[in-house]
Amino acid sequence: MLKVPTQSEDKHVLVNENDFTTKGMLKTPAFYLLWIMYFAGSLSGLLVIGLSQDIARDLGGLSPKTAGYAVAVAAVFNALGRLGWGALSDLIGRLRVFTLLFGLTALSMAALSLFQLNAFTYFAILGIIVSCFGGFLATFPAVCSDYFGTYYFGSNYGLLYQAYGISALIGPLLLSAVSQETHAFLWxxxxxxxxxxxxxxxxxxxxxxxxxxxRSDK
Structure with missing residues (x-):
């Protein structure tokens, strides 16, 4: 059973010099770079997941029945990406994993737009994109903790997470602004x-x- 810690227990929470308040975090260039990176990493996954069946039919020429598997493929690779990429970031470092995630996402989104697709190539590309999307969602909280500490993690990550929300808003606007959905994938x-x-x-x-x-814990 969970219980509320007593006042004496609460005073023993470890706070160190690398625990940034939200105000302090906003004074660092790292926050703004990470925010843009979070936005850029989320955009592709949000575009593709929402349109996975439509892309299968329109660009891959798949039957409605086969296209329906796109939802299951996206769900499985999203989960695997969160587990796999998050664990890999613990081993080789967050930025190295980000380099892989962004590189794979950029290549996959370009391939989705430029290449002729069949069932195999489409599901392979979809799996890569959604796996990377899951990797971003698993790794950015860890980066926020690494860079700005854990004591103010709730408010700090809440602010960083706004990049995800903005990308969810921009995605549909981007689709409506271009003549073809493949142009949105290139963007x-x-x-x-x-x-x-x-x-x-x-x-x-x-x-x-x-x-x-x-800090306000003194």
Whole structure:
């Protein structure tokens, strides 16, 4: 059974100099780079998952019955991506995994737009895109914790997570703004390339002890 910690227990929560308040986090370049990366990483997956059956029929020429398997494929690879990519980031590092995720996403979205698809190629590409999408969702919370600490994780990650919400809003707008859905996939590929480039610039913020990052636990 869960219980509310007593006041004495609550005082023993570990807080260190790398625990950024939200105000302190907003003063670091890393937050804004990660926010853009989160947006760029989420866009492709959100576009494809919502249209997986339509893409199978329209671009792959698959029958309605075969296209229906797209939902199951997306669900399975989303789950596998969250488990696999998250575990890999613990082994080789978050930014190395981001480099792989953005590179695979950019190539897959371009292939989805430019190549002739059949059942095998479509489901393979769909699996890669959705697996990477799951990887982004598994790894960004860990990055937020690594970069800004755990004490204010709820408010800090809540702000970083807004990038996901904005990408969910921009995706339909992007589809309505282009003449063909394949053009939207190319734009998503460009955003993934942008995310890839940013992985070479984002850096872990150092200790931040200015007034903007003073804690309220004293």
């Amino acid at each position: 998503a590929s460009v955003f993934a390339l942008l995310g890839l480039v940013l992985t070479f610039f984002v850096r872990t913020p150092g200790n931040f002890s200015t007034a903007g990052n003073q």
